[in-house]
Amino acid sequence: MNAATMSAGAQAVGIDVGGTSVKGVLLSSDGSLLAAHRLPTPSPDPTGEGVVETVAQVRDALTQDRQLPVGVALPGVVDEDSGMAVYSVNLGWRDVPMLEELTKRLGTEVALSHDVRAGGVAEARTGAAAGRAGVVAFVPVGTGVAAAVLIDGKPLVAGGYAGEIGQLLITHGEFQGQRLEEVASARATALRAGVASAREVASAAARGSAVSQQVWNETITVLADGLAGLSVTVAPTVIVIGGGLALAGRQLIVPLGEELERRLPGLRTPELMPAAHGDAAAAVGAALLGLEQRA
Amino acid sequence: MNAATMSAGAQAVGIDVGGTSVKGVLLSSDGSLLAAHRLPTPSPDPTGEGVVETVAQVRDALTQDRQLPVGVALPGVVDEDSGMAVYSVNLGWRDVPMLEELTKRLGTEVALSHDVRAGGVAEARTGAAAGRAGVVAFVPVGTGVAAAVLIDGKPLVAGGYAGEIGQLLITHGEFQGQRLEEVASARATALRAGVASAREVASAAARGSAVSQQVWNETITVLADGLAGLSVTVAPTVIVIGGGLALAGRQLIVPLGEELERRLPGLRTPELMPAAHGDAAAAVGAALLGLEQRA
Structure with missing residues (x-):
């Protein structure tokens, strides 16, 4: 799917930064998937700037509503409590303040998470373990x-x-x-x-x-x-x-x-x-965390 | 020690029900030990009645203040959330509502816990990992x-x-x-x-x-x-x-x-x-949990 949607039911964007692609989903208020979009991951990206820009492009392709909350899931070692991307072998970053950078570029509330933990949230809330x-x-x-x-x-x-x-x-x-x-x-x-x-x-x-x-x-x-x-x-x-x-x-x-x-x-x-969520789990979970952070 | 104390600084009683003895401590408000007392564990005790009575005797030996909060740590499988002693090989009990029984007998607030988790609380708050x-x-x-x-x-x-x-x-x-x-x-x-x-x-x-x-x-x-x-x-x-x-x-x-x-x-x-707390850890932790429950 490649959709620029302005759906009344759209509630949150979830974006999963993977080793090869940046996968985004647009979720409705009932948790169903309205649209998906993906772009290649700029890698390596030691400063994180390329990833931030790609995340913004994926968000813009999914929705024109710049106020929707966005959840972003990152690989490697991520500390949600401090908002830091601590370490990633594939992306080559160490101690990048991703929450701050993403919030600045996206201009809306961002919920930062780790890809595995975001996937866990998706499976626990709306997936196999719901x-x-x-x-x-x-x-x-x-x-x-x-x-x-x-x-x-x-x-x-x-x-x-x-x-x-x-x-x-x-x-x-x-x-x-x-x-x-x-x-x-x-x-x-x-x-x-x-x-x-x-x-x-x-x-x-x-x-x-x-x-x-x-x-x-x-x-x-x-x-x-x-x-x-x-x-x-x-x-x-x-x-x-x-x-x-x-x-x-x-x-x-x-x-x-x-x-x-x-x-x-x-x-x-x-x-x-x-x-239950297949390879969309981390993006879906990131969107759910974005929703919860606003709630 | 075997003390019946009416100390102004006494804040909580902690009692650890072990396989061989029921060990009690009286803690002051700053977490220091004012008195200790132990009695043999009545075992096996499938109904839990013997243990409840022994816990009461240990409490009474430690303090005449019947309003002090009491923390009780039990062995085996304990579910603090439901207040149940789920299972213990040594004591022979299964699904005994110990929180209810202890609260009735002791006539004050009781914080039920598991011996290992109570020991962990003691080491984390006032012990090696403080x-x-x-x-x-x-x-x-x-x-x-x-x-x-x-x-x-x-x-x-x-x-x-x-x-x-x-x-x-x-x-x-x-x-x-x-x-x-x-x-x-x-x-x-x-x-x-x-x-x-x-x-x-x-x-x-x-x-x-x-x-x-x-x-x-x-x-x-x-x-x-x-x-x-x-x-x-x-x-x-x-x-x-x-x-x-x-x-x-x-x-x-x-x-x-x-x-x-x-x-x-x-x-x-x-x-x-x-x-740091040696074999008093579970009793000390139980008392700390008793204090926190009242706070």
Whole structure:
């Protein structure tokens, strides 16, 4: 979609700054998607100026109403409390005051967030975990692995460092010395099997390919270790799995749930669910946070 | 101490219901300890009546002021939000409405809490982590291993299931199939070395005992795995280690910190500190929660 809309029902813009594209959505007051627009990410962009300009272009393509609240989700280490983009390998920035820069350029209220936490907000409010009580976790498994932990509906920030489960070093077995996401991400899973996507690995495994079955099992085992550490710490009632890995649906959720349950003897096992918002989660969540900030 | 005090400065009573004794403290307005009293725990006590009566006796021994707020910390699974003692193996109870029963018997405001979370409150407010910003974790390593996670000073409850890191199944290596606390608790450490306490294991290891060195290293390695999973999830700035294991001081903290840092490549490593309140932590924290509830 590429729409310049002046819709009476339009309530907020959400923009997700990704490694390759800046994705924007226009949400109505009932949370439904009115329009979407995307542009390539200027990268690297150490000062953040290119990203700020691209975000403004995406907003302008989505709506002529310059007063709509805008939520912006950023990758890397983001500290929502201070409004700082602390660090991003891909974009090459360190300690950029993005909230201030975005507010100045956009001329309206901006809600700054982290892409994974924004995605968690979308899945918890209007996605797979909508209406669920208790702590909710959102774990996108794509080019990397990370987690958002939502407590009473609010994402845990911890200075921007919460949820980095993909960075955990594996200390035992075959993958010793690698980080969790170097084995269990969708990208690493596809690479190990020599195919283009994790979904292809799952399909080949279902058709009986021994190599794909082994790769798929390795990913599930390593991912279950990470989810088990998260589960004993914050005891989520639901873990929503997103990213490319979740496209395998039940072929992921069922064995992953079994491995997780085995690691939590006598404890309450979180329910696992595939994500509902797909790759729009962070933009939708950013828009919801924009709405809430104004409310 | 065994004191019946009517002190003008007395502000709150804190009572920790442990597996073997019910420990009470009387705190002044500045958080200092005015008196302590303990009685044996009636156990098992499936209805909770024996515990309620013992708590009342401890309170009465500490103060004649029946209007002082009382904080009570319980073991097992406790849901502070509903006021229920959900489950305890040692006491044999399941779904006992302890907040209601204690309030009726004591005739004053009662703040119900969980022993580990109450200990975390004590260490975060007036103990090892006093004045520290960010998420704080408290990990008592005694007969078992558990964690309290304090976010903006408030313990995460999650229906009573948060922080059960000691229950995590070990899936690799020599201790495969055991739970974390079956290897890394102070009790398991002493048992494996064939001595009476974890502190003795540390002393023997320092004197060059090969068996004790191996046992000590095993405990540190397994505990570091648990702390790493907690750290990537909630990113604490400080982890306070309590229980019998922490009595080893630097002999625990230094190698445990190294093992933890190794597991968190490129991430912010939490600072490790030994606990300040010793085995009074839960009672002190319960009293602080009693004070805050009234405030």
